Amino acid sequence: MDEVGGGDGYVLHPVGRVLSPLTDAASAPRQGDEGAPAAWLVFDPQVEQALRDLRVGVELLVLTWLDRALRDVLAVHPRGDESRPETGVFSTRSPHRPNPIGLHRVRVLAVDGLRVEVADLEALDGTPILDVKPVLGAADER
Amino acid sequence: MDEVGGGDGYVLHPVGRVLSPLTDAASAPRQGDEGAPAAWLVFDPQVEQALRDLRVGVELLVLTWLDRALRDVLAVHPRGDESRPETGVFSTRSPHRPNPIGLHRVRVLAVDGLRVEVADLEALDGTPILDVKPVLGAADER
Numbered sequence: 001m002d003e004v005g006g007g008d009g010y011v012l013h014p015v016g017r018v019l020s021p022l023t024d025a026a027s028a029p030r031q032g033d034e035g036a037p038a039a040w041l042v043f044d045p046q047v048e049q050a051l052r053d054l055r056v057g058v059e060l061l062v063l064t065w066l067d068r069a070l071r072d073v074l075a076v077h078p079r080g081d082e083s084r085p086e087t088g089v090f091s092t093r094s095p096h097r098p099n100p101i102g103l104h105r106v107r108v109l110a111v112d113g114l115r116v117e118v119a120d121l122e123a124l125d126g127t128p129i130l131d132v133k134p135v136l137g138a139a140d141e142r
Numbered sequence: 143m144d145e146v147g148g149g150d151g152y153v154l155h156p157v158g159r160v161l162s163p164l165t166d167a168a169s170a171p172r173q174g175d176e177g178a179p180a181a182w183l184v185f186d187p188q189v190e191q192a193l194r195d196l197r198v199g200v201e202l203l204v205l206t207w208l209d210r211a212l213r214d215v216l217a218v219h220p221r222g223d224e225s226r227p228e229t230g231v232f233s234t235r236s237p238h239r240p241n242p243i244g245l246h247r248v249r250v251l252a253v254d255g256l257r258v259e260v261a262d263l264e265a266l267d268g269t270p271i272l273d274v275k276p277v278l279g280a281a282d283e284r
Contacts, residue, residue, distance in 0.1 A: 009153040009154055009155050009156075010153070010154045010156075010207050010209075010270070011151040011152070011153055011154075012151055012152040012153075012154060012241050013151050013240065013241065014151075014152075015240050015241065031278065047216060047232075047240055049216035049217050049230055050216040050217070050230045050231045050232045050239065050240065051230055051232045051233075052217070052230040053229050053230040053232075053233035054230070054232060054233060058233075060232075061245065063241070063243055063245075065152050067152075074189060074191035074192040075191050075192070075194070087195050088191055088192045088193055088194040088195040088196070089192045090189075090192045090193045090195075090196060090202075090273075090274035090275070090276075091193075091195035091196060091200075091276055092275075092276065093275060093276065093278065097192065097273060098155065098157050098189055098192065098273070099154050099155065099157065099205075099272045099273050101205055101243065101272060101273050103203065103205075103245070103275060128152070130241045130243060131232075131239060131240070131241045131243050132232040133232070133235060133245065134232075134233055134234065134235065136173065136235065
C-alpha cells in the first residue's frame with residue numbers, strides 16, 4: 001500500500017482539474033456564492049471508483065490546490081481592502097497561506113463519466129483538485 | 143517568494159501538530175460532534191503571524207494531514223459498517239482517500255501564544271496541521 005508520507009513534508013497528487021470559464025484571479029468572485037459560474041470537475045481515470053457514487057443534486061466540499069497563490073504571506077488586508085486592518089491569514093479566506101488549499105462548497109448539476117458539473121465554483125480554470133467530500137447531514141443520517 | 147509547486151505533485155509543509163488525549167483510531171469518535179474531546183493546536187513559530195487574530199469563541203475549520211490513513215483505498219463501507227454497501231470515498235468522510243486531508247469544524251476555547259485550545263476535535267494526537275480557516279458568515283459580514 002502507498003505510504004502517506006513523513007519526514008519534512010507530504011506529497012499531494014492531484015486527482016483531477018477544474019474546467020472553468022474563470023481564467024483571471026482579478027475578475028473571479030471571492031467566494032462561490034458571490035456569483036461564481038458552473039464549472040466541470042474533470043477527474044483522472046485512476047480515481048473512477050472514488051467518484052462512482054456522486055449524484056446530481058448532492059452538496060459537496062471540493063478541496064483544491066490554489067496553484068497561483070503565494071505561500072509566504074502570513075497576513076493580508078481582508079478581501080484586498082486596504083481600509084481593513086491587516087489580519088493573520090488563519091482568520092481569513094485569502095488564497096495566500098502556507099499551504100494554499102482551497103475549500104469550495106458546490107452542488108452537483110450533472111455527472112458524465114469522469115466529468116462532474118458543479119454550480120458555484122470560484123476556482124480558476126486548471127486548478128488541481130485534491131479531494132471531494134460530502135457535506136455532512138445530521139448525525140443520525142451519516 | 144516560495145513556489146507553490148508543480149509537475150507531478152505538491153509538497154505540504156505542516157504548520158503545527160494536534161495535542162490530544164486521542165491516540166487510538168479504533169476508539170476515536172468518527173466526527174467532532176460525536177463526543178470528541180478538547181485538544182490543543184500547537185503551531186510552529188514560523189506561522190505566528192498567521193494565527194495572531196484567532197480569538198476565543200470563534201468557529202474554525204482545521205485542515206489536517208491524516209497521517210495514519212491509506213491512500214490506495216477508493217471505496218469503503220461507510221462508517222466501517224459491513225451491512226452498508228461499498229461506496230466511493232468521494233461520497234464518504236472516510237480518512238482513507240487519495241489525498242487524506244482531514245476537515246474539522248471546531249470552536250476556540252483558549253489562546254496561549256502558539257497554542258490554541260479547541261472543542262470537538264476528533265483528530266488523533268500528533269496529527270499534522272495544514273491550515274486553519276474561519277467559518278464563513280453571511281456574504282455581507284465577510
